[in-house]
Each structure stands twice: as C-alpha cells, then as structure tokens.
Amino acid sequence: MLADPAWILLLGALPVPLLRGRWRTVWMLALPVVALVLLWTLPEGSAGTFEVFGLTLEPMRVDALGRVFATVFLIAACLGLVYSLHEHRPMQQIATLAYAGAAVGGVLAGDLLTLFICWELVGIASVVLVFARGTDRSFRAGQRYLVVQVLSGILLLAGIALWVRDGHGLAFEYIGLDGFSGGLILFAVGIKAAFPVVHAWLPDIYPEAGVVGTVILSTFTTKFAIYVLARGFADTELLVWVGAVMAVFPIFYALIENDLRRVLVYSLINQLGFIVVGIGIGGELGVNGAVAHAFAHILYKSLLFMAMGAVLFRVGTIKGSELGGLYRSMPQTAVFCMIGAASTAAVPLFSGFATKSMIMDAAGQEHRLVLWLVLLLSSVGVLLHTGIKIPYIAFFGRDRGHRVAEAPINMRVAMGLSAAACLVIGIVPGLLYNILPFAVDYSPYTTAHVVNQLQLLIFAALAFTVLIRTGRYPPELRSVNLDADVLYRKSAPYLWRTALAGVAGIRAALPRERVAVLRAKAARPLRPDGRFAELWSTGTTVWWLSIALGLVLLFSLL
Structure with missing residues (x-):
C-alpha cells in the first residue's frame, strides 16, 4: 500500500493541521515530490491482486498511460500548493492533497471498484474546496456541485455493477459501447468531462471557489474523466462528434462573458473538446495527441487561473468591465498571463502548439475534412476569447485606475514555474513525447505546421483588432448569461x-x-x-x- 504514490499524499495530508510555519510548508511540498520520485521508480505492471467476494481487485497498475497522467497531477499539485502558501487554512490544504492523491490513485487503478472509490474521493475533496471560500454563493454552489458529484458516482456504480453482471469482471480495460453498461459508464464519465448539455455545472461552480480553490479544481476532476475516456473508450466514433461540439459552443459564451474566470472555464471546455476528439479518433497519433494535450492543458490552464486569481486577490474583482491597465501594477503577472494565453492559442514555441497539432494531424490523416475545419474554426475562437481577450481586458485595456501591489511572491513563483513548463514543452516537445503511451515519430515544427498556424494567428489577431477598433467586439457588460442548466432549473x-x-x-x-x-x-x-x-x-x-x-x-x- 505504501508503495502507491497516492497513499503518500492521502496519508501525508493527515498531519498537516499539526504542523506550523516552515515545517508545514516543507512537509506539504515534499509530499508530491516524493510521490513523483516513487512513481518513476516503480516498474510497469501490476502491484498485485487479491480476491473479494469472488472478484479480483488490482489497486495499483503502472503503465505508460496511467504514469503520464499521474505525473502531471503530481506536478500540478506541487504548483498549486506553492500558489497557496500565502493562505493558512489547513482544511483547504488537506483537501488539496486528498484531491490530488485520489486522482493519482484513480489513474493508477487496475480495477473498476478502486476507480469508483477514487472517483468518489475526488468528488468529496473538490466539494470541500468550493465550500472553503466561506461565502453564501460558494455554499450554494457547493451544494449544487455535490449533487453533480453524487449523480455521477451513482451512475458509475450502476454501470460497473451491470458490467460485472454481464460477465466482464472488474479489470479496468477497454469498455466501449457494445452494451448498456458501457453507455451508462460513459454517461457518468461524460458528466465530469463536461459533455454538452451536462456541462453547465462547470462554469456554475468553479468561479465560485476561492482564489486557490479554482486553480486546484481546474486540474483534476475533468482530466481524471479524460483519463477514463482514454482508457475505456478510445476509438469511439461518438466521442469524435461530442468533442467537436465541445470545441465549438463554448466560444460564443466566452466571447460575451464578463467574469474572466468564467471565460477561462468555457475555454477549458473548448480545450477538453480537442482532447475528446483525439480520444474518439483513436490510434496511436490520436491517443498520443489527446494525452499530450491534456498534459499541456493542465499546466497552461492552471497558469491562467493563477494569473486571474492573483488579479482577484489584489483588485477584489474579476469582472472584465471593472478591469484594465493592470500591467502597470502587476507586470510580472501580466507576462505570466500572456505565456499561458500564448500556450492556449497554440503559438509556436509554446506548449499548446506542440500538442494540439497532433490532434489536428490525426484528424487530417483520417481524411475527416469537416472535423478538421471545425477544429480550425475552434482554434480561431480560442485566440479571440483566451489568447487575446484575457490579457487584453485585464492588463492592457482601458485603465480603470487600479494601483495595487504585485502578486505575493509564492504566487509569482508558482506562475513562473508553470510558465517555464509551458515554454519547455513548446521548445523541446520531445521531453513530453518520450513519456506518451505510444512511441512517437512526430515533429510539430515543420514548415507547413508553423506557416499555417502563424497565418491563422495573424488573421485572428487582425480580426480582434478590427472588431475592437470598430466597436463590434462584444463589450464587457454586467449581465447573466443563460446556459443549459436553465432547462432543468x-x-x-x-x-x-x-x-x-x-x-x-x-x-x-x-x-x-x-x-x-x-x-x-x-x-x-x-x-x-x-x-x-x-x-x-x-x-x-x-x-x-x-x-x-x-x-x-x-x-x-x-
């Protein structure tokens, strides 16, 4: 049990309330580092099985797919803990460690029962992070979030029970959609992966968490669901078109949204769409592209949430209609935000370019012209609503007169490390390619790739400039945008x-x-x-x- 990296975080969280000052800091930051070292010293294969009521359980199985997700989860946990050091709330820090530990345990689970247990632990820990903000809005949001987590868990448990009843056993391998049980499991996973229509909990809940809570939430829940899709539903045609819809519809919400953290949440759904498309296409290039983009996405999206969290921490608002000109007061945060935005927009030499191009090429090699055009259109939207809008509105738009201090040093260290990771992946993508599930024979830096992407970026930036200058870009207004949840609410x-x-x-x-x-x-x-x-x-x-x-x-x- 102690050889499982997840247990290092889960058990290591227990003494956190008893520690003070530097001892607590050192202890918390050491846990994900030790777990990461252990992860990469473990040999591939099962750590052993045992029988329970005639069913075979395999609590830990290490392979390339699980290891790459566990790696980025541990890196993100360490960065999130650094970002949170200015706060001294043990419950939030315990929840962060438990959240990360459960996610790591889930991606290393070899059987569906262990997966379900980790699925529920992830849900519980994430709900605590929403409640931790301590406001009436966060309390009500946390209640709604709890409903979503419980509903997803119920459906997953029912699907697993039917899967076992059909004689498939508990081994967590490919599931597919051949039977009703597989469809039920997919629906449960789709709720947490923010599939269309059942996605509305994501923009409803995440922005209501605290400055640190939103950063942590952006990392684990949806990407854990992405891992389950990659393991159990690769090469499923339905996911191709589900992902395509996910990549397109958030663009329109992000363009009109005033809350910049909600803009990032819609951008998160958009990027999940690209990843789901890669999983649906399947094959070595499709799965590698999806996994690589999930890895990069966790880092650059965390960076953007960190930057917006720093703005909220210093200014007290994250409304685009109330921000602008902050580059004068928070120049370092502005630079980190631009690096995250460039990574999201897949600018060459940044991480998004090295990973998203694999998914685009997978669609091209399958001769899916319509799908490729949909992803191309989505790439333009990403630049408009995140690549340009976020840094422009917050830091370079109309000066609202905010003169504040730069973000606390621990926040800047976390943002700096995240920004460095985005640049390293973009400049030396082979470091990431070498740990992907399948051997990679791919180079993103071909003349065609670079020229096509630069053309796309230049014309999209030109369109943004024209829209801003002519007053046709959707203005930042105090408003409430209705989403799919209005249907059932x-x-x-x-x-x-x-x-x-x-x-x-x-x-x-x-x-x-x-x-x-x-x-x-x-x-x-x-x-x-x-x-x-x-x-x-x-x-x-x-x-x-x-x-x-x-x-x-x-x-x-x-």
Missing part, C-alpha cells in the same frame, strides 16, 4: 409542481373506494409475497439502489 420544479397538482386533482375526482383499490394495487409489490421480496442478483440490487438514491437526490434538490 426552470423546468424541473415546474414539472414537479404540475405532477403534484395532477395527482391531487385525480385523487379528489375519484371515489374514496376507488382510491383505496389503487393504493392496494400500488402496495402489492411491497408485500412479503410481492415482486420486491424476491431474491435479486447483486447487479439488479445495485441498479435499483442507484435509482432510489437518484430519486432522493432529485427530490432534495427540488
């Missing part, structure tokens, strides 16, 4: 009240004797000789328990 309570009124009306219209007969028929399955008294298989039991828990969750929300 408005319709669910209405349908519930309508159903109650309908039942009450029917009951009032029927004679009392008829109501008694109907009640007796409804209660018949609950009698000792009824349907619910029969012996059920384990899979059927878990399925009905999942439905019951889901109904309780829905009623509590209503």
Whole structure:
C-alpha cells in the first residue's frame, strides 16, 4: 500500500493541521515530490491482486498511460500548493492533497471498484474546496456541485455493477459501447468531462471557489474523466462528434462573458473538446495527441487561473468591465498571463502548439475534412476569447485606475514555474513525447505546421483588432448569461409542481373506494409475497439502489 504514490499524499495530508510555519510548508511540498520520485521508480505492471467476494481487485497498475497522467497531477499539485502558501487554512490544504492523491490513485487503478472509490474521493475533496471560500454563493454552489458529484458516482456504480453482471469482471480495460453498461459508464464519465448539455455545472461552480480553490479544481476532476475516456473508450466514433461540439459552443459564451474566470472555464471546455476528439479518433497519433494535450492543458490552464486569481486577490474583482491597465501594477503577472494565453492559442514555441497539432494531424490523416475545419474554426475562437481577450481586458485595456501591489511572491513563483513548463514543452516537445503511451515519430515544427498556424494567428489577431477598433467586439457588460442548466432549473420544479397538482386533482375526482383499490394495487409489490421480496442478483440490487438514491437526490434538490 505504501508503495502507491497516492497513499503518500492521502496519508501525508493527515498531519498537516499539526504542523506550523516552515515545517508545514516543507512537509506539504515534499509530499508530491516524493510521490513523483516513487512513481518513476516503480516498474510497469501490476502491484498485485487479491480476491473479494469472488472478484479480483488490482489497486495499483503502472503503465505508460496511467504514469503520464499521474505525473502531471503530481506536478500540478506541487504548483498549486506553492500558489497557496500565502493562505493558512489547513482544511483547504488537506483537501488539496486528498484531491490530488485520489486522482493519482484513480489513474493508477487496475480495477473498476478502486476507480469508483477514487472517483468518489475526488468528488468529496473538490466539494470541500468550493465550500472553503466561506461565502453564501460558494455554499450554494457547493451544494449544487455535490449533487453533480453524487449523480455521477451513482451512475458509475450502476454501470460497473451491470458490467460485472454481464460477465466482464472488474479489470479496468477497454469498455466501449457494445452494451448498456458501457453507455451508462460513459454517461457518468461524460458528466465530469463536461459533455454538452451536462456541462453547465462547470462554469456554475468553479468561479465560485476561492482564489486557490479554482486553480486546484481546474486540474483534476475533468482530466481524471479524460483519463477514463482514454482508457475505456478510445476509438469511439461518438466521442469524435461530442468533442467537436465541445470545441465549438463554448466560444460564443466566452466571447460575451464578463467574469474572466468564467471565460477561462468555457475555454477549458473548448480545450477538453480537442482532447475528446483525439480520444474518439483513436490510434496511436490520436491517443498520443489527446494525452499530450491534456498534459499541456493542465499546466497552461492552471497558469491562467493563477494569473486571474492573483488579479482577484489584489483588485477584489474579476469582472472584465471593472478591469484594465493592470500591467502597470502587476507586470510580472501580466507576462505570466500572456505565456499561458500564448500556450492556449497554440503559438509556436509554446506548449499548446506542440500538442494540439497532433490532434489536428490525426484528424487530417483520417481524411475527416469537416472535423478538421471545425477544429480550425475552434482554434480561431480560442485566440479571440483566451489568447487575446484575457490579457487584453485585464492588463492592457482601458485603465480603470487600479494601483495595487504585485502578486505575493509564492504566487509569482508558482506562475513562473508553470510558465517555464509551458515554454519547455513548446521548445523541446520531445521531453513530453518520450513519456506518451505510444512511441512517437512526430515533429510539430515543420514548415507547413508553423506557416499555417502563424497565418491563422495573424488573421485572428487582425480580426480582434478590427472588431475592437470598430466597436463590434462584444463589450464587457454586467449581465447573466443563460446556459443549459436553465432547462432543468426552470423546468424541473415546474414539472414537479404540475405532477403534484395532477395527482391531487385525480385523487379528489375519484371515489374514496376507488382510491383505496389503487393504493392496494400500488402496495402489492411491497408485500412479503410481492415482486420486491424476491431474491435479486447483486447487479439488479445495485441498479435499483442507484435509482432510489437518484430519486432522493432529485427530490432534495427540488
């Protein structure tokens, strides 16, 4: 057990409240470093199996796919802890370590039961980070987030139970969509991966966390789900078009959004779309591109959230309509933000260029012209809403007169390290390519790649300039943008009240004797000789328990 890097973080989090000052700092920063060293000293293969109720469990399995995700999770955990050193809240630091430990344990899990346990631990720890901000908005957001996490966990557990009932066992390998159980597992994973329509929790929840909490949240939950997709659903055609939609629709929200952290959340969904497309295409180039882009995305998106968190920490607002001219007060943060923005926009010599081009080439090699054009359009949108809008609005737009101190030194160190990682991956991509799941024979720095990307960037930047100069770029306004969650937030309570009124009306219209007969028929399955008294298989039991828990969750929300 102690040979598992996840346990170093999970057990190492326990003494954090007992430590003070530098001892706590050294202890917390040492944990992910020690876990990373251990990860790379472990040989590939299983760490052993054991039997429970006739099922084979494999708590830890090290292979190239799990190792690359665990590596970036540990790096991001270390950077996030450095970023948080100005705060002295043990509960938030414990949650961060537990969050990272559970995510690492999940990507190294060799069986579905261990995966589910880590899935739930990730959800619990992330909810704590939302509550940690301590405001009324964060409390209500945390409650909604808890609903999402529980719902995803219920669906995953039900899918695993049906998968085992179908005779597949607990080994976590390729799952696919051949049966209902696979579809149920995919839906559960899709909730956490922010698939279209079920994505609305992401922009609703993440910006409500604290300065540090949002940085940590941006790292683990969605990327853990991406890992499950890469392991269990590679080369699934449905994911190609789900990812394409994810890459396109957030562009429009990001362009009109006033809260810059929400802009980054929509940008996060957009980039997840590229990754999901790569997984759906499959093959060595598609999966390598998806994994590489997930690795780079964690680092540059964390960097952007760090920069916006520093702005929020110093200025007290993150509304684009209230920001501008901050390069005078926070020049270093401005530089780090531009590096993150350049990486997001896939500018040559930055990390996004070295990874996103693999996904584009995978689509090209499959002769998917429509898909390739969709991804190209999405790349233009990325530059407009993140590559230019974020640094321009916050640091170089109309000066709002904010004269504040530069970000605390620990924040700048974390941002500097993240920025350095973005540059290293962009300049020497072979360092990342060498740890990908499949052998890589690919060079992003060909004349065609560089020239095409530069043309795209130049014309997109020119379009932004023209739109700004002519006043046609969507202005930063105080507003509330409606997302897909409005469908169930408005319709669910209405349908519930309508159903109650309908039942009450029917009951009032029927004679009392008829109501008694109907009640007796409804209660018949609950009698000792009824349907619910029969012996059920384990899979059927878990399925009905999942439905019951889901109904309780829905009623509590209503």
